[in-house]
Amino acid sequence: MEKPPRKKAVVIGAGAGGIATAARLAKAGFSVTVLEKNSFIGGRCSLITHDGHRFDQGPSLLLLPKLFREVFFDLDTTLEAEGIDLLRCPTNYNVWFSDGENFELTTDLARMKTQIERWEGKDGFVRYLSWLQEAHTHYELSVAKVLSRNFISIWQLAAPKFVLAGLKLHPLHTIWGRASRYFWSERLRRVFTFATMYMGMSPFDAPATYSLLQYTELAEGIWYPRGGFQTVLAALQRVGERFGVEYRLGTPVKQIITQSDGKTARGVELETGEIVEADVVVVNADLVYAYSNLLTQAAPQTQRYSKRLRQKDGSCSSISFYWSLNCKVPELQTHNIFLADEYRESFDAIFDRQTLPDEPSFYVNVPSRIDPSAAPEGRDSIIALVPVGHLLESKGFGATPNGESGIPRDQDWSALVSRARRAVLSTVTARTGCARLEESITHEIVNDPFAWEAKFNLDKGSILGLSHSFFNVLAFRPKTRAEGFRNAYFVGASTHPGTGVPIVLAGSKITAEQILDDMRIAVPWRGRPSLIRDQGAPQNSTTGKLDKIRAPFWDSILIVVPISVIGMILYLLALYIGPLWLQRVLLPRGTYR
Structure with missing residues (x-):
């Protein structure tokens, strides 16, 4: 008997989510083709190189x-087996303030205790431990209840559990x-809230759930793959590719083509006019861009949804500088945060006015500090990321590139890039005491919001996709199955569960399992232990009494109940005998006869 033909899947985009979903589907037996418009894989997780410098x-x-580790485990391998060497940063961040002080965020609890007590006293460290406990709860519940399941209906949010x-x-x-409940000084409130930059949000708007980000840094550390992030x-x-995935780079997709019903995808049309047929289409391109540009043949329902998507809040964009230096800058650690004095105003300028703050907060990364292969010997490679507002309109809907007339003053990107460059260079020198960086820069590359949009089709240049505000998460976030479609799906930053490479990798599992369940195909990794859910469970709990896990509740029952019964008896006896004894002691002999 002949085997049925393999199902075909086309994946649009070779970002983190597309690559992981392609491998998962191929393991499940699909014939998978990945189409990528750029000449490299990774999307935003790609490398820039120049004259021995790597960024x-x-x-x-x-x-x-x-x-x-979970995604490699599900694919029957490990990071180590694939040659990935994770380097742990000895210090998470140096946070630099304008008054000359800096705070070193680290997994070293003794070091954290010393610093926190310096600013908030001994009670401050106790409050830090309480904050850490709350953030741990956010982390564990998010892994168990959010990152491991799909949300296809709003009614799931009403389930009592x-x-x-x-x-x-x-x-x-x-x-x-x-x-603010745990940290009482303005300094430490800033130290423990700036990480919302990872989601492109203001700490004054981001849900408290996302304290899990700084928790994982403090509990598990910050890591860097030797050779750059793209090596993963x-x-x-x-x-x-070992499972049979075919990659076609430099192959932009024009549109997703459908059956006559407008609800069933039958493949994609390339910019060259070539048709690639498929049973399933997975979109790893920016979600808002895809609905507006790749689903033009869709039914009216989907086109209406596309218009609503363009009204949703996006994350911020960035002006990112990639500098090749002819020397080292020892004052800078691997990860450095420079916070604006006008902290709240700096976020309001970005998210309310979509521009560059007068005094920006920014992040400086020196990959050559943790991985010497990132720069020639005796030199440094430096990345400066300055969060800014996104474009007011996306390409094709009214955006105006640099240099053209009609640019709003707050979005004259040529002027904003120059101002951001001056701010970074002057601030780094003033706060760290290092030599003037501009005198050591031998080469510069810049990504502004227009560059992010042009390179990666990011709607409005929003580098982290849609916002993670309350009504943009869980069942409110765009679904993993395309609106109005039977066999088109999304994976990436703007669909569930959200943005960030590890979160997108978790999303690849959700999307792949949804596809396989919809097509009634067995999920190869289902039923196996989960590294993210089961790691930390006792592995040898039955080998001997030293390893047995007992909830203290049952032990306390065995001890407390008998003691309580005896105590109650003694208490009752004391109530009865005590007054009689006092009468004999205190009253004159014979008066109680």
């Missing part, structure tokens, strides 16, 4: 390592509001 174009630190868990996530509180995705590409 991570997007993400430059690896968080939530369990989520990375989820409501009880959701209350512990503090979704209606802001990160700033919760942090290159390894996933190789794993996928």
